[in-house]
Amino acid sequence: MKVNIDGELKHLFAVWYENDVVKLIDQRKLPEKIEVFEAKNSDDIAYAIKDMVVRGAPAIGVTAAFGLAMAKKNKEDMEEAVKKIGATRPTAFDLFKAINYMKANNFDLGAARRYSTEISGRSKKIGEFGNELIGNGSRILTHCNAGALAVVDWGTALSPMRIAHNQGKNIFVFVDETRPRLQGAKLTAWELGQEGIDHAIIADNAAGFYMRRKEVDLVIVGADRITANGDFANKIGTYEKAVLAHENKIPFYVAAPGSTFDFSISNGDGIPIEERGEGEVLIVNGKNLGPAASHARNPAFDVTPNKYVTAFITEYGIFRPEDLGRMKSLMEKDLFMKDVPSSTA
Secondary structure: OEEEEOOEEEEOOOEEEEOOEEEEEOOOOOOOOOOEEEEOOHHHHHHHHHOOOOOOHHHHHHHHHHHHHHHHHOOOOHHHHHHHHHOOOOOOHHHHHHHHHHHHOOOOHHHHHHHHHHHHHHHHHHHHHHHOOOOOOOEEEEOOOOOHHHOOOOOOOHHHHHHHHHOOOOOEEEEEOOOOOOHHHHHHHHHHHHHOOOEEEEOHHHHHHHHHOOOOOEEEEOOOEEEOOOOEEEEOOHHHHHHHHHHOOOOEEEEOOHHHEEOOOOOHHHOOOOEOOOHHHHEEOOEEOOOOOOOOOOEOEEEEOHHHOOEEEEOOEEEOHHHHHHHHHHHHOOHHHHHOOOOOO
């Protein structure tokens, strides 16, 4: 991704391996500053994933891959390292894809590098296919952050927007703030700004307002896990955006690599949903938003039924939910996908 640092445009990755250390752009510090978090062992990797130094299913997978290669180099107990890293974020299927891939490749650093390169390359392909859905003048709504920060480079939902912009298309992006952690306001807006893509941050509850006024032409979001029938989990608030888009006859697209598809689960009822601490909802900048005695519920994700999905944008092409069987057949011929686990156990 392009990043302006002290007036100089540089290309950065969300996660990389350098000098026996896994390095990550600390997403908790954006947009105020760019700070690199250095993970030196599997404990650091587990902390970085759990505390959302890194987030976004594909980026979590790459972080896990590099982390396991580092753990092997450090002569750690690999069974314990796998268990520790695998317990961090239960909803993100890419995490388990990466762990399985590394197991099958003896936790080799070269395998981790190949995994990262594959994920980045596939996200660019997603952008190329998704760009076909974006016209000059398109007004797009997105939720949470499914950009380069969530993938390593390019992104999923943002990849088509990047390519459309690079081709000279005049586009505008509505960015949901995405409470409670504000990944849209803090991360997506930052990425779009770095690329010079016109956008506006809106309150989560404002999406329907703009849809009803016919100011949104299409919605593109990412995903953390997609099941065999096309139900999918994504950041909390995605479901209501899909319902609103359906009500207002606006196309609703889900951009994700094959590594996010879990064909071992028949429908969305089988997706484990992470519930995070109530402090993310109740406390902002160290201050309570509500009465001290109040508690909060904080599911990190929700599940959107397939009937609200127009199509999935993948590295294999664009597929409607009823066509995912055809995509599965393509994945079965894809050597990179052969290590997809049959379960998250």
